[in-house]
Amino acid sequence: MDLVRQTPRTRLRPGPFVATTLVWLTLSTASLLAHDPGLSSLDVGVNRGAISMTLSIAASDMALITSGQSVDRRADLNAFVRTAVHLSLDGQALTPAGGEEVQIDESGARIRLLFLPRVSEGTRRLAIASDVPARLARGHRELLVVSVGRGQPSQTLLDAQSNAFTVDLAAVPVSTPRMAWSFLTLGNRHILSGYDHLLFLAGLFLAACTMRELVVLLTAFTLAHSISLALVVIGGVHLPASIVEPLIAASIAWVGVENLVRDRHTTRWLVVFGFGLIHGFGFAGALMDLGLGSTAGDVAVALFFFNAGVESGQLVVAAFVLPLIWTMRARPVWRAKLQPLCSMLIAIAGGCWLVARLM
Numbered sequence: 001m002d003l004v005r006q007t008p009r010t011r012l013r014p015g016p017f018v019a020t021t022l023v024w025l026t027l028s029t030a031s032l033l034a035h036d037p038g039l040s041s042l043d044v045g046v047n048r049g050a051i052s053m054t055l056s057i058a059a060s061d062m063a064l065i066t067s068g069q070s071v072d073r074r075a076d077l078n079a080f081v082r083t084a085v086h087l088s089l090d091g092q093a094l095t096p097a098g099g100e101e102v103q104i105d106e107s108g109a110r111i112r113l114l115f116l117p118r119v120s121e122g123t124r125r126l127a128i129a130s131d132v133p134a135r136l137a138r139g140h141r142e143l144l145v146v147s148v149g150r151g152q153p154s155q156t157l158l159d160a161q162s163n164a165f166t167v168d169l170a171a172v173p174v175s176t177p178r179m180a181w182s183f184l185t186l187g188n189r190h191i192l193s194g195y196d197h198l199l200f201l202a203g204l205f206l207a208a209c210t211m212r213e214l215v216v217l218l219t220a221f222t223l224a225h226s227i228s229l230a231l232v233v234i235g236g237v238h239l240p241a242s243i244v245e246p247l248i249a250a251s252i253a254w255v256g257v258e259n260l261v262r263d264r265h266t267t268r269w270l271v272v273f274g275f276g277l278i279h280g281f282g283f284a285g286a287l288m289d290l291g292l293g294s295t296a297g298d299v300a301v302a303l304f305f306f307n308a309g310v311e312s313g314q315l316v317v318a319a320f321v322l323p324l325i326w327t328m329r330a331r332p333v334w335r336a337k338l339q340p341l342c343s344m345l346i347a348i349a350g351g352c353w354l355v356a357r358l359m
Contacts, residue, residue, distance in 0.1 A: 051115040058108040074102040098238040124169040134160040187309020203255030220269040221276040228280020249353035251275035256347025
């Protein structure tokens with residue numbers, strides 16, 4: 001203590017070893033910041049008869065997967081997920097059922113795959129293995145979230161060494177009334193929140209001159225999308241979103257333009273029926289998210305009440321829109337100006353969506 005008091009140090013003079021250590025720590029920290037190992041997320045939803053899987057990755061990781069190229073990134077991401085993530089049910093590997101969705105924005109990408117496994121009675125084991133951490137930057141981790149029905153989700157963190165997780169699935173019975181209500185509300189919510197479907201319906205409302213004509217158009221639309229849903233659920237027919245979504249936008253633009261250039265629409269129900277088939281494939285994506293059940297009765301309940309939800313949503317829209325249209329038609333000046341303007345806005349919106357969905 002006396003020595004310290006007698007020779008106080010007024011300046012910090014680190015020796016060569018200390019200085020070298022500080023430089024090494026600084027460079028190491030900078031290196032770590034420059035090479036962030038990253039964190040992705042994998043969400044697996046297990047429902048009655050359907051398993052959905054969504055991988056979310058950051059833009060920096062997406063650049064590693066696609067080699068920084070902007071050409072055909074969706075195909076590269078889709079191929080990456082199909083080879084990097086593996087699902088098996090009771091030891092049997094699952095294959096995606098098609099209809100994959102790839103969303104890309106400035107923050108990164110989200111790739112969604114749908115599986116339609118054959119459901120058997122009793123307890124089942126779902127095994128999930130992900131090579132995503134091993135195929136991206138060293139030290140990359142992946143947050144896995146598994147949701148079974150409406151139960152509490154399970155979470156775990158995967159890395160290159162620990163990349164597998166197993167879930168015990170118990171067949172939880174769901175009462176028919178509860179199942180029917182779920183599909184009814186799903187159909188209702190889907191039509192009311194789908195702005196593209198609502199604009200298409202608005203175009204039909206503007207075109208119909210009489211209540212009878214409106215009933216014919218809505219019946220054609222309902223029958224068509226019911227057929228599409230049955231083809232997807234029962235027949236296993238799938239169309240990718242990259243085809244369905246642009247066609248839905250094209251149907252909106254078509255209805256708006258047709259309202260402007262045609263005075264009589266005697267055969268319009270045929271066009272509405274054709275577009276209704278396309279809209280039905282769009283509805284099918286929302287229907288498959290909830291799962292369809294394991295028996296023919298469950299499938300029948302799902303189809304019927306989902307359609308009922310869509311139809312009740314259409315009736316709600318009609319209850320709000322039709323009085324406005326009838327008021328407009330009762331006044332010739334309003335009809336001459338507002339009806340073409342509304343049709344033009346519908347056509348423009350459909351055209352903008354078409355261009356955006358094709359890019």
